[in-house]
Each structure stands twice: as structure tokens, then as C-alpha cells.
Amino acid sequence: MSEFLGSVWWLIVSLGVLVTFHEFGHYWVARRCGVKVLRFSIGFGRPLWSRRGRDGTVYQIAMLPLGGYVKMLDEREGAVPAEQAAQAFNRASVWKRIAIVAAGPLANLLLCVALLWAMFVIGRPDYAPVVGQSTGIAQASGLQPGDRVDQVGNRATPTWSEVHQALLPAALDHRDIALHVTDAGDRQVVRDLRLSQLPDGFDQRRFIQAIGLLPRHLLVPPLVGRVEPDSAAWGILAEGDRVTAVDGSPVRAFEDIGPLVQRLGERGGAAMVEVARDGERLALEITPGRMNLPDGRGQYWALGIAPPRNLPMPPKDAMQRYGVVAAAPVAVREVGHLTGQLVGMIGRAFSGRVALENTVAGPITIARAANTYAQQGAAWYLTILALLSLSLAILNLLPIPLLDGGHLLYYLIELVKGSPVSERTMVAGQYVGLALLASLMGLAFYNDILQLVR
Template identity: 70%
Template sequence: MSEFIGSIWWLIVALGVLVTFHEFGHYWVARRCGVKVLRFSVGFGKPLWSRRGKDGTEYVIAAIPLGGYVKMLDERESAVTANEVDQAFNRKSVFKRIAIVAAGPIANLLLCVALFWAMFVIGRPDYLPVVGHVEGIAASSGLRAGDTLLAVGERDTPTWSEAQLALLPLALDRTDARVRVRTAGGGESTRTLHLSQLPDSFDERRAVDLIGITPRHLLAPAVIGRVLPDSPAFGQLIEGDRVTAIDGEPVHSWDDIAPLVQKLGARGGEAMIEVERKDDPRLALLLAPRLTRNTQTGQDYWALGIASGRTAPPAKDAVLRYGPIDAIPASVREGAHQTQELFAMIGRAFSGRVSVQNTVAGPITIARAVNASAQHGAAWFLQILALLSLSLGILNLLPIPILDGGHLLYYLIELVKGSPVSERAMAAGQYVGLALIAGLMGLAFYNDIMNNLVR
């Protein structure tokens, strides 16, 4: 399946799940409050499938899978017969109307926790948070290659993804972080990561990279994939050799080789290149790099004449998993944590600490993210569904007319003043709400264009 088709398909699946649960929340509470539901529709436009239930509700799957709605009996929208007037939404108490409107976002929040629970039970494959290379802030803060990140602040980091998610908000706020690590020697220690030294302005998407930590799994192993003919290494090093040291300095990854070779070339003369070979676990060969010209840049560099053998990412070596019982509090904690981070990110956007371009995602960005998660497996797909469900729930609670939060605002005003908000005021609010939503959608599409199509 191509990325384009896959992105569309998984976006439709995600929206279908999230919208169905959202609207089911409205529907379920409305029925419990004695309101007659005329239609429960997943999608908009022409019905592709419909069925009328015994309760009189028409259940519909419509052609445009970009939303949904629950249509309730309401005197403000159509005439209501005398024997059904007590089932009209507008005749219910303000508290029942609040419950019905709030039920949609609450359903999304509950779904978020349920999806996190399923993700934890299935187990999300990932990489261990082992440091492969350090520089800049990370190096000056005392982190070393081979360190395993155990916790960032108060958040445990059993996988690299958890470490990234813990580091990102601290980097955005430029807050120094206490990092608990297990060293390569097996001991535990605590470092202070001086994130306050990050520049005043940087691309938030590269925040973790700017700290100077490269995880082990992103580094290519120091395994030779090809030896160039007529090169210093030709006839001595062979395909499959793992370079372990150059001139006495250890080599942990392929990225370590080039700087050591340049250093050796600048020094001049031969040096021992230590390798592990299939039939010889410790082999030392005497080699001298040769000055070579890069035909593309015109610059000279020292080279042994070897190329990396890495062709695919390494297999994941960690799984984030809990048992069915332990997953319950874990999923609640994760839902609460992600809610806190979502509000914090909104606050950063309004305060100007992060770019709105990197905060508001449009359908193209979301579709690509959902598709990428689906390709990584069920647990990753459940995680992004949980995050989208949380975002949908919070978004709908914002006090913007036409959203559920806007209706809740009207009902709170009604509670305070003792009478419903006038239809004129509600109509004015609808226009304001439409303008705000149109502006938000325009920003989302603009961000999509800038982040996906222009780059």
C-alpha cells in the first residue's frame, strides 16, 4: 500500500473510531436523560447505509467520513407533537443538557485511557534509551556514550520514546533536568542536564537533537560493508569486519571512525586498526590512511577506503508492557500526563515560547503520522489513537460557540442568570465560532503546506 493511500485509509479508520465514540457519548446520555434521538450518523452527506432502531433512531453511515452528529428532537429546529414534547432536548433541565453535551468529550477522554490500557497490555516495541554519542550540552553535563537513561525528572524512561517525550517539554521551557542513568559500568548516577543553555530560538522539532544526545540505535555499527579497490584497506580488511579501535582509541559506532581516521592522517604514519573477524575475535592490522579528494565538494580528507554495511534499522530491543491489572493505573497516569502536556503546549503557543506552526497540525500531518504509526504495529497505532482522542476531547471542551464547550458556556450563563441565552446572542456566537474554527482550520492547512509540501 502506497504512503498516500495508506495515509488516507488509516486517517478514515482513526476518524471513524474517534467520532463514533464521541457521538455515542452524546447519544447514550441523551437516551438516559429521556431525549428522543432522531439520527445517529457517522460521517456527513449522502447515507451509504441506514437502519431504524426500535427506539425510533435512524442509524446512518454517510459518504463523507470526516465527522458525525447526533440529531435530537428539539422544538427550536422542527415542530414537535404534543405527545413527544417531554422528549425534546430543549425541554430538559439545564443540568441534563450539560450532561448530554459534555458526554461527547468525556467519551473521548475515557476512550483515550482505554486505548492506552490496550497499548500497555499488547506491548509497544521500542528501543532501549542507551546513549550512543554525546556532544554539546549533553557532553558538558556529564553524559557519556553507553549511559542508559533511567529517568528524566520524575518520569521513568524505559524506552527511547519515553525519554524523548520527557526531554521535549523541559527543552522547550529551557529547564535544567535531573537525569538518572545507569553507566556502561553498571553503576547508577544522576546528572544535571543544563537545558537552560539551549539558544533562545530554535526549531522545536529538533529540540532533543540540539541537546546533543544520539541514541545507540541511530548509530550505524562499525561493521564494514565494502572495501574499495586500490585503497589502504584493500587486501587487509574484509566485508563483515567490525572495527573496535583505531590507534588505541575505542570505536563504538561507524560515526566514530571518520574523526579518528582524520586524526590519524593529520598525525601521519601507520597505526593499528583493531577489528573483530568471524574467525578471529581480536585482529590488529597496521594501516595508514590516504589523502583523498571529494569530487563533489573538492575538499581533501583522509580515508582508509571502507564503507558501512548497514542497510536497515536495527531490531527493536525493548517493549513497553504491563499486565492487565497494572495497565489500569498506568493508563490513567499516562492520560493525565498527556492532558497536562497538551495544556502546557497550548500555553507555550499562546505565550510565544513555541511556534504555532509546530503546534497546530492539519489533516496531512495527522494522516501521515497515523499511517506511520500503523506501519509500526498495533500498539503504536493505539497510542496515536489515544492521543488524537485526547486532543479531540480537549478541543471540543474549548469555550468556542458551535463546539461542545461553547454550548456548555451558554448553559453555565443560563445557570447564573436564571434564563436561557437569547437566540440572538446564540446566533451571534455561532458566527464568532465559525470564524474562529475557520481560522484554526486555515492555520492547520497552512502549517500542512509549509511543513509537508514546501520543504
């Protein structure tokens, strides 16, 4: 399946699951509160399939799979037979209306817990949280290649994904954070990662690189994939050579070559570059040359070699897995942690600490992410589905008219003042809600296009 078709498929599946659970929450509680449900729709537009249940509700799947709705009997939307008036939504008590509206986000929250529980039971393969290369801020903070990051702040980090997730808020806040590390000598130490030294305007999507951290699994083997014509290595090194040392310093990864060559060039003169070629070990004399930086704003010392393209990722060497019973409290704690992370990101977006292109994801970005996660196996797909379910719950609770949170705000005002919000106020709120939602959608599509251009 192509990436495009795969992305479309997983977007439809993901939205179908999330919307079904969300709307079922509204539907189930409405029925329990004695409110008549006229229509339960997954998707918008012309129905592709529908049937009428014994309770009179029309269940349907519509053409546009980008949402759904539950239509309830309501005197504000049309004439209601006198014998059914007691079943109208607007006749329900304010507490019942609050319960019905809140049930959608709550269903997504419960679904998030269930998905994470299933993910932990299945087991999510990942990479060990081991530092492969340390430069810049990370190196100045004492992190060394081979260090295993066991904890970031108060958060245990059994995998590199956990390290990435735990470091993001601190990086966005330019806040120093303690790393509990097991070094290459099996000693447990604490490193104070000085994220306050991150420059303003750093690329927030590549914050790990801005810190100067490269995980072990992203190290590139020191293989020569290409030799630039007329470069220092031209005619000396060959494609397929494995560089093992530069001027007597051992090379573990391709990333080690650049700094060693820089020091060699600054020192001046030739040096021996040791390589493995066709089962033989060779020591070849090379003098580094000057090459232009990609942006054309200067030069650097280089051999003129590049690694092979499209190298396969190494096998995953860590696993997050719990028993059926033990996974339940872990899933609940994880939902609490993720909720704090997402709410914090919303707060940073309003305060300007998060760039606009990193705030709201549109359908294209969601589709590509769902496809990417699905290709990594069931556990990873359950992870992205859980995150989307939680995001949908939180988004719907925002106090924006037309969203569940906007309706809850009206009902809370009704509780305080003792009477419903006026029709005029609700109409004005709908216009405000439409404007805000249109702005959010515009930002989401802008971010999608920006990512495609990048």
C-alpha cells in the same frame, strides 16, 4: 499496501473509531436524559448506508469520513409536534444539556484509558533508554555513551520513547532537568541536563539532536557504504569495509569516525585506519583531506566515506507490559500525565514558546502517523489512537463556539445569570467560532503542506 493507501485506510479507521465513540457519548446520555435523537451519523454528506431504529433514530454512515454528528429534536431548528415537545433538547434542564454536551469528550477520555490499558496488556516493544553518543549540551552535562536513563525529573523512563516524551517540555521551556542514570559501570548517578543552554530558535522537531543526544539504537554501524572519488580514502578504503579504529582509538559506530578524523586532521599528518575486510584485519595509512560543508560555508577534515543507505533498524530490546489488573491504574496515571502534557503544549502555543508548525496537525500528518504506528504493531497503533482520542477530547473542550466547550460555556453563563444566552449572542458566537475553526483548519493544512515539502 502503498504508503498512500495505508495512510488513507488508517486515517479512515482511526477517525471512524474516535468519532463513533464521541458521538455515542452524546447519544447515550441524551437518551438517558429523555431527549429524542433524530439522527446518528458517522461522516458528513450523502449517506452511504442508513437504517431507522425502533426508537425512530436514523443511523447512517455518510460519504465524508472526517467527523460525525448527533441530531436531536430541537424547537429552535424546526417545528416540533406538541406530544414530543417534552423530548426536545432545548426543553431539557441546563444540567441535562451540560451532561449531554460533556458526554462526547468524556467518551473519548474513557476510550483513551481503555486503549492504553489494552496497549499495556498487549505489551509495547520499544528501545532501551541507553545513550549511544553524547555531544554538546549532553556531553557538557556529564552524559556518556552507555548511560541508561532511568528517570527524567520525576518521570520513570523504561524506554527511549519515554525519555523523548519527558524531555520535550523541559526543552521547550529551556529548563534544566535532573536525569537519574545508571552508567556503564552500573553506578547510579544524577546528571543535571542543562537545557537552559539550548539556543533560541532551535529546531523543536529535532530537539534531541540539539541537546546532543543520540540513542544507542540509532547508532550507524561503522561500515563504508560509499567512497567519494578523489577523496582521502579513494583507492584505500572500499565499500563493505568495517572501520574498527582510527589512529589507535576504537570505533563503535560510524558517528565516532567524524570527531576522530577532525582531531587527526587538526594534528596533521597521516595515521593508521584499521578495518575488517573479508575476514581480515587491515591497517591502512590515510591522511585526512579538507571537504566543503553541505551548506558551502566552510570546510572540515574528512576521509570521504559515507555509511550504507537504508540500513534496517536493530531489533527492539525493551518492553512495556503489565498484567490485566496492574495495567488499569497505570493507564489512568498515563492519561493524567498525557493530559498535562497536551494542555501544557496548548499553553506554550499561545505563549509563543512552540513554533506554529509544531502546534496543529492536519489530516495528512495524522494519516501518515497512524500508518507509521500501525506498521509497528497493534500496541503502537493503540498508542496513537489513544493520543488522538485524548486530543479530540481536549480540543472539543476549548471554549470556542460550535465546539462542545463553546456550548458548555453558554450553559455555564446561563447557570450564573439564570436565563439562556440571547439568540443574538449565540449567532455572533457562531460567526466567531467559524472564524476560529477556519483559522485552525488553515493552520493544520499549512503544517501538512510544510511537512510534505520538508
